Amino acid sequence: MRAPIIRSKSELQNLTRGWRQAGEVIGVVPTMGALHDGHLSLVAAAKEGSDRVIVTIFVNPKQFNDPKDLENYPRTENEDARKLERFEIDAIYVPGPDQIYPEGFDTTVSVSGVADELEGEKRPGHFDGVATVVTKLFTQTMAEKAFFGEKDYQQLQVVTQLSRDLDLGVEVVGCPTIREEDGLAMSSRNLLLSDRARVRAPRLNEAMERAAERIVAGEPVETVLAEARAEILAAEFNDVEYLELRSIGTLKPVTDGKLPARLLAAAPLAGVRLIDNIAVG
Numbered sequence: 001m002r003a004p005i006i007r008s009k010s011e012l013q014n015l016t017r018g019w020r021q022a023g024e025v026i027g028v029v030p031t032m033g034a035l036h037d038g039h040l041s042l043v044a045a046a047k048e049g050s051d052r053v054i055v056t057i058f059v060n061p062k063q064f065n066d067p068k069d070l071e072n073y074p075r076t077e078n079e080d081a082r083k084l085e086r087f088e089i090d091a092i093y094v095p096g097p098d099q100i101y102p103e104g105f106d107t108t109v110s111v112s113g114v115a116d117e118l119e120g121e122k123r124p125g126h127f128d129g130v131a132t133v134v135t136k137l138f139t140q141t142m143a144e145k146a147f148f149g150e151k152d153y154q155q156l157q158v159v160t161q162l163s164r165d166l167d168l169g170v171e172v173v174g175c176p177t178i179r180e181e182d183g184l185a186m187s188s189r190n191l192l193l194s195d196r197a198r199v200r201a202p203r204l205n206e207a208m209e210r211a212a213e214r215i216v217a218g219e220p221v222e223t224v225l226a227e228a229r230a231e232i233l234a235a236e237f238n239d240v241e242y243l244e245l246r247s248i249g250t251l252k253p254v255t256d257g258k259l260p261a262r263l264l265a266a267a268p269l270a271g272v273r274l275i276d277n278i279a280v281g
Ligand code: AMP
Pocket: 030, 031, 032, 033, 037, 038, 039, 041, 042, 147, 148, 149, 150, 151, 152, 175, 176, 177, 178, 179, 185, 186, 187, 188
């Protein structure tokens, strides 16, 4: 069954109001489209955990700090709708920009603390864009549950904080990262990798896994991370923007070597910025 594609906020709310009045739990899966098995795992979790499921597809201009990245972002709406068929969801919400940011829109939702470093530092304004659009999508869909991937671990923490702080009444559910067979975390941006870069891309996750094992074995964190950075650069990544061990949830620096923790990385490869994170311990 093909779910209806809804493009206007009013049409969406005509549906969701009825569902809420009937006491049904609405689950939302916010995405920017170019759906892959990572996204689809969130849809499966939403089906399991909610009475009604809405997948949103909106390439949110406010969360792109690089106009080229926004321009190049893959858009595959028909293919996306086809991939969603087997889940028998209730609606695909594909708002035009005017449904999210109508003329005169002048509000920014900004989370501090957990949003400040790592991605927040490397991509100024990114999490403000995420927090603003997520707030809009939560209120427009009237969802009570929202499903996000651990692939974007910091984003998951930011959205959890946001929902709690603003009493949005949405339970944020985190779902594990889905990977290709060679360990590369699935991402819409992987479509932009050249053949040559695609072969090298899994080296990021390999270096992280090795580093995590050594940290768990008690080797000094700084030495292990320095060697992992060198490995990633040797695999022809252009840079290692960060590779850091952080505490779970709060993402504060781990100074006392306390585990379990999270290892997070961002590294561009042939112009495509890859991010990944894994549990340590
Ligand atoms: P995006 O379309 O990149 O904005 O991602 C939409 C949602 O899918 C976010 O909650 C992501 O964390 C999640 N997601 C993206 N890639 C993966 C993956 N490989 N495994 C699990 N979730 C993912």
